[in-house]
Amino acid sequence: MGHLALRGIRKSYGDVPVIHGVDLEVRDGEFLVFVGPSGCGKSTMLRMIAGLESITAGDLLIDGVRANDLRPADRSAAMVFQSYALYPHMTVAENMGFSLRMAGIKKAEREQVVQRTADVLRIMHLLPRLPKQLSGGERQRVAIGRAIVRKPKVFLFDEPLSNLDAALRVTMRIELSRLHKELGTTMIYVTHDQVEAMTMGDRIAVFNKGRVEQLGAPMDLYARPASEFVATFLGAPRINLITRPTQGASAMHMALWLATAGLAPANAHKVGIRPEHLHLRRAAHGVLAQVMLAEHLGDASIIHLRIDGVDELLSAKVAAHEGRVTPGEMVGVTFDVGDALAFSADGQLLGNSMLPP
Numbered sequence: 001m002g003h004l005a006l007r008g009i010r011k012s013y014g015d016v017p018v019i020h021g022v023d024l025e026v027r028d029g030e031f032l033v034f035v036g037p038s039g040c041g042k043s044t045m046l047r048m049i050a051g052l053e054s055i056t057a058g059d060l061l062i063d064g065v066r067a068n069d070l071r072p073a074d075r076s077a078a079m080v081f082q083s084y085a086l087y088p089h090m091t092v093a094e095n096m097g098f099s100l101r102m103a104g105i106k107k108a109e110r111e112q113v114v115q116r117t118a119d120v121l122r123i124m125h126l127l128p129r130l131p132k133q134l135s136g137g138e139r140q141r142v143a144i145g146r147a148i149v150r151k152p153k154v155f156l157f158d159e160p161l162s163n164l165d166a167a168l169r170v171t172m173r174i175e176l177s178r179l180h181k182e183l184g185t186t187m188i189y190v191t192h193d194q195v196e197a198m199t200m201g202d203r204i205a206v207f208n209k210g211r212v213e214q215l216g217a218p219m220d221l222y223a224r225p226a227s228e229f230v231a232t233f234l235g236a237p238r239i240n241l242i243t244r245p246t247q248g249a250s251a252m253h254m255a256l257w258l259a260t261a262g263l264a265p266a267n268a269h270k271v272g273i274r275p276e277h278l279h280l281r282r283a284a285h286g287v288l289a290q291v292m293l294a295e296h297l298g299d300a301s302i303i304h305l306r307i308d309g310v311d312e313l314l315s316a317k318v319a320a321h322e323g324r325v326t327p328g329e330m331v332g333v334t335f336d337v338g339d340a341l342a343f344s345a346d347g348q349l350l351g352n353s354m355l356p357p
């Protein structure tokens with residue numbers, strides 16, 4: 001089992017509160033991602049679960065048992081860090097077996113567990129090596145192996161892939177997802193990378209300034225973000241936000257607002273529309289825009305557009321054939337109003353007049 005309940009968790013450093021009351025259930029066997037911008041408190045939250053930071057107020061329950069005052073070693077939670085923290089003078093096999101040795105497990109049994117774990121992680125060939133003889137990705141696998149041998153109820157990952165290059169990060173993402181399926185152990189994974197969050201999590205908790213802003217399945221959060229903050233944080237390029245035009249706004253700003261916010265509630269302050277929901281047409285169709293920059297990615301293009309009187313550029317993500325435009329060119333922008341999200345002046349998703357129920 002590996003069920004966690006966080007009830008009203010708060011954390012202050014001295015007089016400074018950094019976690020303002022988090023309530024969260026982590027299901028047994030779930031892969032839960034904590035995501036959010038730098039400084040929002042996700043690492044602090046993870047470290048409180050691990051027992052590396054004290055909990056100022058609230059209750060942490062692991063399988064129904066209050067764990068606030070348990071020592072890290074007694075929580076059955078294994079943490080994997082961004083820096084691998086391997087013992088440099090020990091071989092991979094010794095590193096992986098270290099916690100078992102400390103627990104007084106006999107050599108033969110230790111070796112068996114290490115071999116089996118190395119097999120799962122596909123690092124059998126690395127067992128005799130020293131950490132300095134490993135690549136970054138291999139070191140990270142060993143660090144994970146060292147956590148697995150302890151058979152914890154929950155794995156805690158603190159940005160484990162951020163020291164790896166882009167290609168290796170993709171490979172390790174897939175590896176970790178496979179490992180999660182194979183082990184079926186509860187995992188909590190901290191990252192500021194929304195792609196990792198979207199692709200790895202069964203559910204995502206989006207943190208903002210020491211609070212959980214929204215919790216849910218990745219695609220639900222993407223399609224139905226509770227706030228402007230969540231809408232902006234998930235998705236790259238980021239969602240386009242169009243502010244309600246005030247008196248004296250340009251005709252094109254008015255046209256853009258009416259086109260996107262046609263069905264929005266009367267108190268809509270901003271409308272968001274994702275780049276993949278914008279389409280480019282000839283200038284006579286839709287809202288008139290000028291191409292400022294075209295980024296061709298091969299399979300798709302990101303087109304940055306200026307609309308007369310609108311401060312921020314809009315970005316459109318279109319198929320390569322649709323993206324054959326040149327800077328300076330005038331195009332028409334169209335979209336399906338059903339794809340637009342309306343937000344109130346305080347950034348909350350409004351009504352659902354534009355979304356299917």
Ligand SMILES: Nc1ncnc2c1ncn2[C@@H]1O[C@H](COP(=O)(O)OP(=O)(O)OP(=O)(O)O)[C@@H](O)[C@H]1O
Binds near residue numbers: 013037040041042
């Ligand atoms: N030991 C500490 N003493 C005082 N303040 C701290 C301490 N550790 C963290 N903080 C503060 O608590 C807040 C949350 O920090 P935390 O490291 O949890 O953020 P994070 O979301 O994990 O950010 P990052 O992605 O940059 O690691 C920050 O404002 C940080 O400055």
